[in-house]
Amino acid sequence: AGCSLHDLIQPSFSFLVGVALPYSIASRAVRGRSSGTQAGHAVRRSLILILLGIFLRSIHADQTNFTFEDTLTQIGLGYPFLFLLGNTSVRTGWIAFGLILIGYWVAFVLYPLPGPGFSYEAVGVPPNWPEHYTGLMGHFNKNSNLAWAFDTWFLNLFPRKSPFLFNDGGYATLSFIPTLGTMLLGLQVGRWLRSGMAPLALVRRLLLAGAIGIAVGILLHVLGICPVVKRIWTPAWVLFSGGWCCWLLAAFYGVIDVAGTRRGTIRRVAFPLVVVGMNSIAIYCLAHLIDRFIIDSLFTHLGHGPFLIFGPAYEPLLVGIATMGIFYGILRWMYRQQLFIRI
Template sequence: MFLMMAEVLRCCRVAAALPESGLWKFLCHHQSHVEWIGCSLHDLIQPSFSFMVGVALPFSIASRSARGQSRGRMTLHAFGRALALILLGVFLRSTGSSQTYWTFEDTLTQIGLGYGVLFVLGFRPMRDQWIALALILMGYWAAFALHPVPRDFDYTTVGVSAEWLKDFGQTGFAAHWNKNSNLAWAFDTWFLNLFPRERPFGFNGGGYATLSFIPTLGTMILGLVAGEVIRSERAPTAKIQWLLIAGLVALVSGAVIGWLGICPVVKRIWTPSWTLYSGGWCFLLLAGFYMVIDFFGLKFWAFPWVVIGMNSIAAYCVAHLFEGFVLKNLKTHLGQNAFKISGDACEPFLHGAAVLLVLWLMLFWMYRRKIFLRI
C-alpha cells in the first residue's frame, strides 16, 4: 500500500529530465508497470495487496469464531464485504466521469469478485486449498490456450500499435496471451457492453481485463495458505523456512513456465505463471517481514507502514481521491517555485514527496483517533 501511495513521487518525470542518471532510470522502472512480459517492483503492488487479503482471512475467521459468530453470520458479512469492495472500486474509477464507469479490473474490484470463494475455502483443509489453486491455474491456462488466436487481426483497432506489437507482441503458442486479442479481452467486449456506457467498450488501453479476478483468487489462496502457516503451532523458525521454500518454489516455477513458452509472465492479464511468480515474491517478502518483526522483534522502524497498513482501505481511497487536491493546494499556498530548491529536474519528486507526506499525515490523524475504515 505504501508503494501505491508512493506513485506520487513521479520518479519517471525526474528520469526524463535527467536521462544520463542510471539511478533515476532504475527508480523510474520500478515505479512503472512493465509493458507486457516481466516484472517491476510497481507490478508487485496489486499481488501483495491481494496476497495479504488471503493472509488476514484465517485470523479474521478465528477472531469472529472466538466472539461467538455463527458460520451463517460470517458468510453474510463476507459476501457483503465482497459486494462493497466491488462497488467501491467502481466508484473510485468513476470519479470525474459523467456517469458510472462500469469496469472491473482494479485492485479492489478484483479482490471483491473472488473474495466469496476465498472465504469458503478458508473453512477447508489446506489440501483442498492447494487443489483449488491448481484447478484455477490449470483451467485458466487451458481456457486461454484453447481460445483461437485471431488471424489477419488489425491490432490498431484495439489500441495496439505496430511498434508496440513488434517490441512486445508474442508469436507462436505465446500469442494466445497477446494484448487485446486474448480470451479475457473477448469476454470484456461482450460483458462490459451489457452495462450502460458513454460509448461501446472496445478495449482497455493497458490490456487489463475483468477475468483476471480468477487467477487473482489464486494469489489470494496463496496468501490464505501462508496465513494458515503463520497462525499454526509451528516453531517460528519452521514458519520462516516454510515461507522461504514456498517462495522460491513458486518464483522459480513461474519464471520457468514463462521461459519455456508454456505461459508468459504477464501481470496485466494475470497469467497463471504470473500468479506463481508474483506469489513467490509475496512469500519471500512475508518471510522477511515476519523474521525481522516477529522473530527478532525489530518493530520500531515499521511504524510509518503500520499507520498505512492499519487503514489500508482508507489509504487506497486517499491516494485515489486527494492527490490532485493536495498538490494543487501545495502550489497555491507554498508558491509555484517552492520545490525548485534542487533544480527543475527534481521538482516533480519533491512535489510528490510533499504530497505523500500530507497523505500520510491524514492517515496518521485517523490512526491517533482510532478511525479505521472497515469493510
C-alpha cells in the same frame, strides 16, 4: 511482461487479503458467529468492495464507469470464493490453487488466435508493440485474448456512452480468477502463520516457497508456455508475484516479529507501517479522491522549486514523498482517534 516494484503493490494487497482470512474466521468463530452469519458478511464485504471500486473509477466521469479490473473490484469478485475455500482443508486449498492456474491457462490457450485480417491497431495495440508473442504465448497477447473477448460482451451489458472495444492498458475483468489464486496463496501462508510453527522455520518456509514461485514463473515464461504478464494476471504472474510476496512477508516477519521482539527499536521504526496498514482502505481511497488536489496545492503554495532541488528527474519522487507525508499525517490522526475504516 516483466515486473517493477510498483507492479507488486496489487498482488501484495490481494495476497494479504488471503493471509488475513484465517485470523478473521477464527476471530468471528470465537465471538460465536455462525458459518451462515460469516458467509453473509463475506458476501456484503464483496459487494462493498465491488461498488467502492466502481465508485472510485467513476470520479470525474460523465456517468458511472462500470469497470471491474480495479484492485478493489477484483478482490471483491473473488472474495466469496476465497471465504468458502477458507473453510476447507489445506489440501483442498492447494488443489483449488492448482486448478485455477491450470484451468485459466487452458482456457486462454484454447481460445483461437486472431486471423490474418485482425487489426491490432483497432484494439489499441500499436504496430511497434514490443510484447507481441507467438506460439502458445500468443494466446495471451494484449487485447486479442479470451479475457478481452469476454469484456467486449460483458462490459457492453452496462450503460455506457459508447460501446466498449478494448481497455487501453489491456486489463480485464476475468483477471479476478487468477487473482483468486493469489489470494489463495495468501490464505495458505496465513494458515502457516497461525499454525504455531517456530518463527525461524516459518521464515525458511516462506523463503523456499518464494524461491519456488519466482523460479517456476520465470521458467514458464522462458520456455514459452506462459508469459509473466501482470495486466491480465497470467498464471506465471501469479507464481512469480506470489513468490515475491512470500519473500517480502518473510523479510518483514523476520525483522519485525522475530528480531523485533528482542529489539524494541525495530518495532518503533516499523510503527509507520502499522499506522498505514491499519487503515489500508482509507489510504487507498484517499489516493483516488484527493491525490491530485494535494499535488496541485503543493505546487500552488510552494511552487516547483523545492521539488527541483535535485533536478527535474527527481521531481516526481519528491512530490510523491511530500504527498505520502500528508497522507501519513491524516492516517496518524485517525490512528490516535482510533478511527479505522473496515469493510
